[in-house]
Amino acid sequence: SRPSNSCQHSGPVAMASLVVMCVLLAMQGTDGTVSLHSNDAAFVMLNSATGSGQCWGDARFGGSCEEVDFSGVTQVVANPYVFVALREASGTAQCWGATSMLGDCSSYDFSGISQLHANSYSFVALDAARGVGFCWGSSQYGGNCEAVDFSGVT
Numbered sequence: 001s002r003p004s005n006s007c008q009h010s011g012p013v014a015m016a017s018l019v020v021m022c023v024l025l026a027m028q029g030t031d032g033t034v035s036l037h038s039n040d041a042a043f044v045m046l047n048s049a050t051g052s053g054q055c056w057g058d059a060r061f062g063g064s065c066e067e068v069d070f071s072g073v074t075q076v077v078a079n080p081y082v083f084v085a086l087r088e089a090s091g092t093a094q095c096w097g098a099t100s101m102l103g104d105c106s107s108y109d110f111s112g113i114s115q116l117h118a119n120s121y122s123f124v125a126l127d128a129a130r131g132v133g134f135c136w137g138s139s140q141y142g143g144n145c146e147a148v149d150f151s152g153v154t
Contacts, residue, residue, distance in 0.1 A: 039078035042097070046076055046085075053085075062097035069094065077116040077123070079137075084123060086116050093125075102137050115153075128153050 033049040042057030044065065051071035057063030062083040072087040081101035086093045091111030097103040102123065112127040122137030124145060131151030137143030 035076070037076040037078055037083065039083065039097070040080040042083075044076055044078070044083055044085075046070060046073055048073060055083075060098055062103075065096055068096055075116055077118045079118040079120055079123065084116055084118070086110060086113060086125075088114055105136065108134065108136065126150055126153055 034045060034047045037044045037046065039061060041061035042055060042059075042063035044053060044055050044062065046053045047070075051073070053065060053068060053070035053073070055063050055065035055068075061081050062078065065083075068085060070085065072089055073085045074088045075086040077084050077086075078097075079102065082095055082097035082103040084093055084095045084105060087110075091109070091113065093105055093108070093110045093113070093116070095103050095105035102121075105123075108125070110125060112130060112132075113125045114128050115126040117124045117126070119142055121141035122135055122143035124133055124135045124142065126133040128150075131149075131153065133145060133148070133150040133153075135143050135145035135148075
């Protein structure tokens with residue numbers, strides 16, 4: 001059976017499980033489009049049906065997202081320090097977390113981008129329809145992809 005919308009419990013329920021359950025219940029959309037994302041220090045929960053999100057964990061690494069606009073977000077990815085929320089329809093994205101570790105992506109054009117991927121020190125943004133992409137981050141760890149041919153990526 002489905003749990004009630006109550007976040008009260010009795011017995012030995014782990015606090016972390018209770019918090020996640022309560023946040024899920026609070027964000028539950030009418031069509032069930034809630035997704036959970038994490039990095040090494042924080043979590044993000046996105047409800048794409050309502051355009052809302054919640055973050056918790058270490059604020060330095062994305063656990064605080066009061067300044068993030070989740071409306072229209074279609075994808076969230078993370079590295080250990082930063083989250084990126086993509087809005088495909090508007091061709092924009094928002095990054096938050098450790099600004100010294102790629103937490104500022106305001107200078108990039110996300111028009112046409114349909115996929116984001118991350119490793120520990122870099123991100124790649126792909127426009128699969130046109131077969132192009134761009135990367136940012138540490139060139140040693142994939143942050144420079146100028147010579148990469150993304151044609152055929154689906």
